[in-house]
Amino acid sequence: MVTLSGVRARRWGLPFSLVRLCLSEARPVVQIIFLLRFASGSALGSGMTASVLLGAFAWECAVVFVYLLNGVTDVVEDAVNASRRPIARGALPRGFARGFAFLAGGLALLAGLAMGAEFFAAIAAFMLLGYLYSAPPYQLKRHPAGAAVVVTLGGLLTYWGGLASGDGTTGGLLTNWGDGTPGDPLLAAGVLAVAMSLWMGLVGTPTKDFSDTAGDAAAGRRSAADLFGASAVRRGVGLTAIALGGAYLYAASALAPMLVPAAAVTLAGAIVLAVLAVSPLSRGSRKAARLPYRVFMATQYGTHLVVALTL
Structure with a gap:
């Protein structure tokens, strides 16, 4: 005998599981x-x-x-x-x-x-x-x-x-946009937004491609590695990450002192990412090639959590 709850489970179980998979995707x-x-x-x-x-x-x-x-x-x-x-x-x-x-x-x-x-x-x-x-x-x-x-x-x-x-x-x-003086929260918001958005676009985007070159080529995507060579891109990403982390720390110290701890986290993550990008540790398997991207993502999390703690 099929109960009403059983009918509901059959009727709604599949869509609910698909919704969960959508959120996972x-x-x-x-x-x-x-x-x-x-x-x-x-x-x-x-x-x-x-x-x-x-x-x-x-x-x-x-x-x-x-x-x-x-x-x-x-x-x-x-x-x-x-x-x-x-x-x-x-x-x-x-x-x-x-x-x-x-x-x-x-x-x-x-x-x-x-x-x-x-x-x-x-x-x-x-x-x-x-x-x-x-x-x-x-x-x-x-x-x-x-x-x-x-x-x-x-x-x-x-x-x-x-x-x-x-x-x-x-x-x-x-x-x-506030009074524009150092320490103004809206000015700090601008510094954080610019620094971390550039971190996403200039560091995260090419770093993600390290582990996805085969699939990108199959789908007709041109990665930076295809255009400039994998070694050059890895060195460029490392230098960009460190330069961006340093610029963020400098801007924070000059314009938004409340962001200095978060900026220090970004710079530390940038140094680790740069070392991994040119290291043999991030070459070979797809799992190894993904290490710099994991550091990129962990740095984002660390930066924003420190912002939350600071505020």
Whole structure:
């Protein structure tokens, strides 16, 4: 005898499991770091107001849209790279994932409308960039410069969204950036946003390619290593990471002293990443080649957690 609860389990078990797989495909580790970026912008702006919760929900829905759509369009390279993500291993149908992505995107835009014009502009621009990055015929991910620009702008928009949500619906961020003196929280927000967005675009984007060259080639993507050579790119990424970490620490000490501990974490992570990038430890297997990217991601987490502790 089949009970009513059993019927419900059969009816709803599959969709619920697919929703869970969609969230897994959208990369929880990425969703969390975007939430930390957003929260940092909010905290350095007008503080953690009630509107921040709605704004954070909207932004996370937008992140799910962007990264789930990316998973749908990355199926060739993910399969070649032996990725264990749900779509690549055949556990999540692409059609369901695509539909869920646009559902999340719709929720993001609806919640964004309730946040005011400035926040809505930021979240709509973020989602548009994500679409242009992944979806044909644009697929800016196929070109190193296009990928770096999209990732950097996506970071800047996330901090902007956090600031705008903390400011409620007044839309004051476009005209009010504090007094501009060292220690001003809004100036600190600008320093953090620029430094960590460049960290994403100029360090994270090429570093991620270290482990994905085979899949990128199969999908027709031109990585920086293809254009300039793997060794040159590894050295360039290492130098860029250290230069960016040093510049962030200098800007923090001059303009935003509250960010000095976080900037020190970034510089320390940059040095480790640079050493690994040119070291034999990050060559050979895909797991080894992914080490610099893991350091990149850990540095982001460490930086933002120190920002939270400092505030």
